[in-house]
Amino acid sequence: MMPLAPDTIFVLVAGMVGLMVGSFLNVVIHRLPRMLQAQWEAQAAEVEGRTPPEQPRYNLWLPPSQCPSCGSGIRPLHNIPVLSYLALRGRCAQCAARISPRYPVVEALTGVLSAWLALHFGWGLAGAGAIVLTWFLIALSFIDADTTLLPDDMTLPLLWLGLLINIFATFAPLRDAVIGAAAGYLCLWLVYWGFKLATGREGMGYGDFKLLAALGAWLGWKMLLPIVLLSSLAGALIGIVLIILARRGRNIPIPFGPYLAIAGFIALLYGHGIAAYFALE
Numbered sequence: 001m002m003p004l005a006p007d008t009i010f011v012l013v014a015g016m017v018g019l020m021v022g023s024f025l026n027v028v029i030h031r032l033p034r035m036l037q038a039q040w041e042a043q044a045a046e047v048e049g050r051t052p053p054e055q056p057r058y059n060l061w062l063p064p065s066q067c068p069s070c071g072s073g074i075r076p077l078h079n080i081p082v083l084s085y086l087a088l089r090g091r092c093a094q095c096a097a098r099i100s101p102r103y104p105v106v107e108a109l110t111g112v113l114s115a116w117l118a119l120h121f122g123w124g125l126a127g128a129g130a131i132v133l134t135w136f137l138i139a140l141s142f143i144d145a146d147t148t149l150l151p152d153d154m155t156l157p158l159l160w161l162g163l164l165i166n167i168f169a170t171f172a173p174l175r176d177a178v179i180g181a182a183a184g185y186l187c188l189w190l191v192y193w194g195f196k197l198a199t200g201r202e203g204m205g206y207g208d209f210k211l212l213a214a215l216g217a218w219l220g221w222k223m224l225l226p227i228v229l230l231s232s233l234a235g236a237l238i239g240i241v242l243i244i245l246a247r248r249g250r251n252i253p254i255p256f257g258p259y260l261a262i263a264g265f266i267a268l269l270y271g272h273g274i275a276a277y278f279a280l281e
Contacts, residue, residue, distance in 0.1 A: 011118040014131060018114025019081040021135055022107035029106070029142045031060055033149055069097035081107040102142075110138055113265075120269060129165045130268055133158070133218055137261035140211065144257030150207025155214055162217030171268075172220025180216025184224055185209045208256050215264040223267040226274040230263035231256065 035058060042052040057063070065074045072094040078084045085104040092099060114131050121127035136158045144150050159181055166177035188209045196202055216224050239254045267274060 007119075007122050010123040010127065011115050014118035014127075015111050015115030018131070018135075019107050019111035021114070022110030022138075023079065023081045023103075025110060025135065025139045025142075026103050026106050027060055027065065028139050029146070031058070032139075032151055032153065033143060033147045035059060036149075036151060036153070067092045067094060067097060070095035081111070106138065106142065110135065113138070117269075125165065125168065126170050129161075129170055129218075132161070133268065134265060136214075137265060141258040141261040144207070144255040148205065148253055148255045150205065150211050150257045152207075152210065155207060155210035159210065159214040159217045162214055162219075165218070166220075171218055172222070176220035176222065177217050180219065180221035180224060181213045182216075183221050184216030185213035187224065187228065188212050204256055208260065211257055211260050215260065215267070219264070219267055219271055222275045223264075223271050226271070227260065227263040227267050230266060231259035234262060235259040 038055060038058065042055075045052040065079065066072060067074065069092060072092070075093070078088065078093050082104045085099065085101075088099070090099050090101060091097065113134050117130045117134060118127050121130050136154060140150055140154055140158075143154075162171075163174070163177055163181065166172050166174050171177075172180065188204065192202065192204055192206075192209070195204075212224070212227065215227055219227075235254060235256055238259075
């Protein structure tokens with residue numbers, strides 16, 4: 001039996017690690033917005049001169065995962081990514097309450113995309129960096145879809161990671177990455193203020209500026225135009241479909257973060273071809 005090539009091992013390991021990370025991303029998606037809400041409420045109480053109420057310890061690690069219906073703890077055997085959900089037929093082992101299919105979807109998506117990126121980039125800094133970037137994008141997409149929130153706790157570290165990884169010109173020269181971070185923030189900031197001055201309403205949140213800045217830091221300024229065009233097209237098409245299907249009113253905001261994330265992932269894989277098409281390279 002011939003030994004597996006290092007790149008093949010990397011793909012297999014990336015897929016398995018991605019499944020496990022996907023399980024953790026489910027925790028981040030569920031808990032981080034609640035943690036931030038608790039922080040804001042405590043800060044508001046302090047500003048108003050009130051004593052914040054005592055809250056049980058709640059973070060990404062504590063309390064241990066439990067069923068939202070009956071509160072029973074989830075055993076390690078029932079926490080195996082995807083397989084446990086299938087074995088339990090999508091129900092809690094204790095109370096038989098239905099478990100959201102989002103959990104295995106996030107796990108499978110993270111595992112599949114991690115393996116795909118490992119196959120595309122191969123073993124090395126680019127492959128590892130692309131996988132980490134995608135983990136962030138998955139978590140941010142689902143958080144934004146749920147809450148229309150793109151937390152600074154994730155977008156800002158992602159931006160700095162992009163600049164650091166491009167010290168070695170991994171995805172773009174450092175100069176292009178710095179310009180990409182600044183231009184990514186400023187271009188949506190200008191759109192925001194132009195729309196607000198023209199209509200008196202806010203068209204997007206500041207988190208969108210920071211996410212595009214982070215993508216600019218990772219992929220360089222040449223990827224910004226394709227990312228903005230792709231995300232705007234996807235957002236417009238899906239928004240129109242949702243309005244036609246009467247699933248979303250015209251005045252209900254549509255989170256833009258998932259579309260930026262999808263466009264950023266496409267640019268990560270096929271950015272050079274896209275940039276050449278737009279005569280940016």
